[in-house]
Amino acid sequence: MSIRKEDVYKLVDQMDEDETEQAYEMLKLLLSKKGKGLYELAEADNTPLDEEELKELTDVIKEESVDWEEVKRELGL
DSSP states (O other), X not given: OOOOHHHHHHHHXXXXXXXXXXXXXXXXXXXXXXXXXXXXXXXXXXXXXOHHHHHHHHHHHHHHOOOHHXXXXXHTO
């Protein structure tokens, strides 16, 4: 995909001052890590989860989880 620099400039022109500063920092980071993928550029957040985050995570796991034995029964395994 080829993107013209003019198109990037137009996007920057639409940003407010705070967004422009963030974009500038991201572009500097991209240039300093040339050749790396986006996932390699992201820094890990290893801070412990607080109580609210743990509760939310637990709730999602309960809602999204499926009992393996139930799946096997439904599939006739």
